[in-house]
Amino acid sequence: MVLSKLFSSSRSRDKKNEKKYIINGYPLTNSPVIPDILKHQVEFKKLRRGPQDLVGFTLAHAGSDLVKLESLELFRKNMLGWLRSDQSFCENFNAEFPKNLIAISVARLNFEVGESCQEYKLMNGVKPSGNGHFTYRKFSECIQCTYYNEDGIEFLAGLTFYPAPHGRAQLLKSNDALLRLTSNSVIDYPIGDRQSCWSMTQRRQYGRFCSVAGKHILLECLEDGVPRHREYNHVTKEYRLSLCKECCEEFFTYKWEEPKKDTPAILTPILTVEESVSAPTSSNDSQSSAVSRVSSTESIVGGFERIDVSSEVESDINDAELID
Template sequence: MNFLYKLFSNSRSRDKENEMNYIVKGYPLTTSPVIPDILKYQVEYQRMDGKKDKPILALTLAHEGSDLVEPESLEVIRRVMQYWFKEYPELAKYFEKELPQNLLAVSFTHQNFQIGKESCHDFKLANGHKKAENSFYTYRKLSECVQCVYYNENGIEYIAGGCFYPAPHGKPKLLKSNDALMLFATSSQMKYPLCDRRKTSHFVNQKYYGRYCATAGKSVIVNFNSSDGIPRHWEYDHVAHKDEMILCKECCEDYFVYKWEEPKKDTCSIPADVPVTFAPAAAATCGSEAEPVSQADSTENLIGGFEKIEVNNEDAESDIDAELIA
């Protein structure tokens, strides 16, 4: 019995270390979603409408009474979604109580997108916006519990929405990291259609905006509400489990010299060379279709060639205390 316990504990520890490695390193960008193993238990798919009968929330469920996922992981989802839908009282009300144990995935949209009928990974333009010629969608897992969907148009990548999967029993929960990943995925992206960031609500009211920082090699949140008036970009350290405010020359210059210009309409649509996610995507030839990637049954099919990095961290999970941006 003691041998089996040690074997199981060592296996969980390796799983936790491997997942943290890929969270820090960044998962691959694909042209079709990665399908988590837990979705094989799906028996029901529910869409919920926001305003104007537009579906902006979807739940993927197993048989009622199923007990497949970790309650702590469900609590992270509940808290994030309650905040995300605070302007939609009917939807936010669903997340006031504990989520059911048969919940397999929660899908939610970003502004000007809606959820399709096919699956939890099906996202479409909404509010009268039409899909541009040669535009396409891409996908990236940020962790085993978080996957984002991006709409690519005229060489720019916009977040369409995301899927949040609770951690199955026996799998790493990484509560703080998954909480922070969802926050940064939704707050550090450019909104569709492209607009003057100085007129967005986050810029005006919360004094921050999202941008891709080439120096950092990923999307960051630029906060300009400091007492000294100097903007700093905001990142999350997944190893130390803390927010970091970093003085960055590139982000400073961008803040002070930024000038809004209407985007050109005749740019060919390609995957962005520096997408607004946590790892660079490969660019396609201008005017060509992105090479399709077959659906993967598990992340291991995608990350086999990734270079492993070392993360000196004995305990990657603890209590939920990361604050969401108001």
């Protein structure tokens, strides 16, 4: 059986459920969710920038045609935007990605890619300021974030993109919006004065956890100086800005204070994943560690309220192509 047929025969996903998960959010887990596409992994390569293993490429056999080019292009263009200040390093991504590229990993400031596409770690020389641990959250079937949790704050350690896991819908517009919002709302580690961070001084944007929204939010300060939630409507495919009393009050009362060491963290409830499997071994002989697996989203998410979508509104899921 050829790889493309083997890949397309893997467990299909329900479009309506997938839309529901994206809108309502996925759970926080204590180990990464491993999509079926990774069973085709034969190699894991890392690209180093200075002292940092910044980017990881997970590859299937050369010549494999497992993902849609449009999905790879979506992430490549986002990467070029994130790294535009380093044009020399961007030259690595000027050409189209090969279709046997099944996962792309990008580390954030003071973190680096580990020995698999879901593994991130603090860079050498960066010492934790408290008792930290890693957690994971999906934003779509294509996007999974790894967080370093310390003092009740989720610091984005890295982002992993699966161009077309399970061979199903691409959700290009929704995934593009999720990538942009996630990247722009990052809180850099170790934490510093928000008013002095690059995104605030250059773009008048910052991220914080909003208990009203129940999630990490990107806030944008317009000319009137009032912060607003910047969100994406996955039904109408439009960005929107909305006022939030909690975020406004926090913005106008914000005062930077050095965090206390070893403060007990107030953590988001974490879903425990019990089934354990071995990670695929790459052909570059890098060490593979045991990771935990959730075989499907349906097995870990339940109880979402039904979301009715007007038949007059087309969603990315309804427009998405399938891999033959």
